[in-house]
Structures are given as C-alpha cells and as structure tokens.
Amino acid sequence: DQQVKQNSPSLSVQEGRISILNCDYTNSMFDYFLWYKKYPAEGPTFLISISSIKDKNEDGRFTVFLNKSAKHLSLHIVPSQPGDSAVYFCAALSQGGSEKLVFGKGTKLTVNP
Amino acid sequence: KAGVTQTPRYLIKTRGQQVTLSCSPISGHRSVSWYQQTPGQGLQFLFEYFSETQRNKGNFPGRFSGRQFSNSRSEMNVSTLELGDSALYLCASSEVPGIGTEAFFGQGTRLTVV
Numbered sequence: 001d002q003q004v005k006q007n008s009p010s011l012s013v014q015e016g017r018i019s020i021l022n023c024d025y026t027n028s029m030f031d032y033f034l035w036y037k038k039y040p041a042e043g044p045t046f047l048i049s050i051s052s053i054k055d056k057n058e059d060g061r062f063t064v065f066l067n068k069s070a071k072h073l074s075l076h077i078v079p080s081q082p083g084d085s086a087v088y089f090c091a092a093l094s095q096g097g098s099e100k101l102v103f104g105k106g107t108k109l110t111v112n113p
Numbered sequence: 114k115a116g117v118t119q120t121p122r123y124l125i126k127t128r129g130q131q132v133t134l135s136c137s138p139i140s141g142h143r144s145v146s147w148y149q150q151t152p153g154q155g156l157q158f159l160f161e162y163f164s165e166t167q168r169n170k171g172n173f174p175g176r177f178s179g180r181q182f183s184n185s186r187s188e189m190n191v192s193t194l195e196l197g198d199s200a201l202y203l204c205a206s207s208e209v210p211g212i213g214t215e216a217f218f219g220q221g222t223r224l225t226v227v
Contacts, residue, residue, distance in 0.1 A: 006155075036218075041220065042220055043117070043203055043205075043217075043218030043219050043220050043221055044156070044203070044218045045217075045218065046216070046217075089155065089156060091156075100146070100158050100161060100169045100171075101146070101158065101216070102158065103148070103155055103156035103157070103158075104155055105153075105154065105155030105156075106155050106156070
C-alpha cells in the first residue's frame with residue numbers, strides 16, 4: 001500500500017512559469033514532509049521540508065504548502081528554470097514513530113527553455 | 114568534507130549469485146539508511162543502521178541483509194539474486210536517525226541482474 005503518492009509521473013512547463021508538484025499521503029501519523037530533487041546518475045538531494053504544525057514554508061523560488069485535512073502537500077517552483085528539470089520525490093516521516101522516510105514514486109519535471 | 118561514498122558504482126551479476134554493496138557515510142554520521150530505487154516503485158526503504166544496530170527494516174525478503182561496522186561504514190548483501198533485484202541502491206547518512214533534512218545521499222550503486 002503506497003502511503004505517499006505522487007500521481008503525476010511527469011510534468012512539463014515553460015521556463016519562467018510556475019511548476020506545481022503534488023503529493024498525497026494516507027498515514028495520519030506523518031508529521032514531517034520533505035521534497036528531494038534527483039538528477040540522473042546522482043543521489044537525491046534535500047530541497048525543502050515542512051512540519052505538520054505549519055501550512056507553508058518558503059525558501060527562495062521554492063514553496064511547500066501543506067493541507068493536513070486533505071492529507072495533501074504541494075511544491076511550487078516560481079519561476080521555473082531549465083536547471084530545475086529533475087525527478088522530484090515527496091517524502092514523509094513520523095517523528096514519534098518509526099522515523100523512517102517513506103518516499104513517493106517521484107515526478108519528472110521538465111522545464112522547457 | 115567528503116560526501117557519502119558508495120562502491121561499486123555499477124555492477125552486473127547473474128541470477129542466483131550474491132552481491133555486497135558498500136556505503137561510507139559522511140565523517141561523523143552514525144546513521145546509515147539503504148533504499149532501493151526502481152522505475153515502477155520509486156524509492157523504497159530497505160533498512161537503517163545506527164551505532165551498528167539495525168533500527169528499522171522495510172518490507173523486503175530475508176535475502177536482503179545489512180550490517181554496520183564500528184566506523185559507521187555499512188554494507189548490504191543480497192543473496193540468490195533475482196532479475197527483479199535490478200535497481201539503483203542508494204545509501205543515505207545522517208548524524209542521528211530520523212532527521213530527514215540532514216540525510217545526505219550517495220550516488221548509488223546500479224545493480225543489473227542478468
């Protein structure tokens with residue numbers, strides 16, 4: 001059973017526009033959420049995170065929104081740049097539970113010049 | 114500071130063989146986690162070690178095992194390889210377990226089973 005779901009395997013946007021990547025989760029015990037970016041032939045790198053006590057966290061061009069009632073989070077990239085083209089993984093963990101990161105299957109973002 | 118180092122980077126094995134992958138964490142990091150990445154399943158948690166003890170284990174068969182040494186280096190072993198074990202195996206290290214923001218990933222070992 002997939003506890004963290006990224007239903008869009010791919011997304012294509014124009015440079016300068018907004019990219020919105022979505023993630024849904026089913027486990028109500030998750031209280032910390034992270035986004036990782038992965039380029040081919042490299043390991044994932046941490047991008048941004050959000051605790052369940054917040055509904056928004058912003059870091060430069062990247063903003064993560066959390067809707068706990070809907071068990072949904074999204075990553076907004078504004079403005080999108082060609083260098084943002086990568087696979088984005090949503091991950092969740094329960095800090096009071098097993099504390100292991102549970103990942104979604106990833107969304108491949110392509111930003112076209 | 115050197116990053117997480119995984120060796121080898123690429124590996125080709127035959128069905129039925131066994132394989133050992135190695136992960137050297139960032140200096141000072143005592144927690145090491147292993148993940149399997151396949152196109153259909155994304156990143157799936159294998160196990161986590163901290164101070165030479167397995168803290169967590171994912172839903173993988175007993176053919177998958179691991180260990181951690183006193184210097185925090187970790188190895189994972191897969192016995193009786195199957196074609197479906199072909200994947201990218203990623204290792205992540207952190208100072209302590211469970212703090213996702215401080216987990217740094219290696220480049221992975223690409224295992225192909227033929």
